[in-house]
Amino acid sequence: MSEIKVLKERPQPEKKIGRHVITVKVQHNFGVLARITGLFAGRGYNIESLTVGRTHEPNIARITIVVEGDERVIEQIIKQLRKLIETLRVRNITDIPHIERELALIKIHTENDRTRDEIMRLVNIFRAKVVDVSTDTYTVEITGDEDKIEAFISLIKPFGIKEMARTGTLAMVRESATTKVIMGERFD
Numbered sequence: 001m002s003e004i005k006v007l008k009e010r011p012q013p014e015k016k017i018g019r020h021v022i023t024v025k026v027q028h029n030f031g032v033l034a035r036i037t038g039l040f041a042g043r044g045y046n047i048e049s050l051t052v053g054r055t056h057e058p059n060i061a062r063i064t065i066v067v068e069g070d071e072r073v074i075e076q077i078i079k080q081l082r083k084l085i086e087t088l089r090v091r092n093i094t095d096i097p098h099i100e101r102e103l104a105l106i107k108i109h110t111e112n113d114r115t116r117d118e119i120m121r122l123v124n125i126f127r128a129k130v131v132d133v134s135t136d137t138y139t140v141e142i143t144g145d146e147d148k149i150e151a152f153i154s155l156i157k158p159f160g161i162k163e164m165a166r167t168g169t170l171a172m173v174r175e176s177a178t179t180k181v182i183m184g185e186r187f188d
Helices: 032-043 071-083 113-125 146-159 175-182
Strands: 018-027 047-054 060-069 087-092 098-109 129-133 137-144 161-166 170-173
Touching: 018 032, 018 071, 018 170, 032 047, 032 060, 032 071, 060 071, 071 087, 098 146, 113 129, 113 137, 113 146, 137 146, 146 161
Parallel strands: none
Antiparallel strands: 018 060, 018 087, 047 060, 098 137, 098 161, 098 170, 129 137
16 A cells, blocks of 8 residues: 655745835837836836936936835846846846935925924924925925935824925935945845
């Protein structure tokens, strides 16, 4: 009589969903951004933040994409981005020392002098600046990482936000991390 072997299930790696920052250098051609966003939409990946702009190099644009997903999803996204003809370089800089900044313009309701004083105190603490004033509003410009902007918004929300616009995350690898790559350590 033969023994029946029971196969044990292999333990599957835990899917750790996290926030990832991906930078993409592309040729600054017509329709490139549409192809990239179409790539995400076609595969059901949600973009949390997207910024794009020209670089110091002629006809080269830099795109910063913030997306949430597990390692498998991010790997697939990067592979798909690399397949695009206009793509020059794709990097997931999440685990590399980098700088992140975002710009927000926030129009805040001001009822009276006391409210204005409290808002100005917060503006000074967060190193923001008032860029427009009306009889009943301050428009404040604030830059910083996402946490700083979220903290500022949560503190001014009780005053009443009339309107808000945010740019999305811009990111760049710190020069010290670049130096380590040159000296032999690789991050990506």
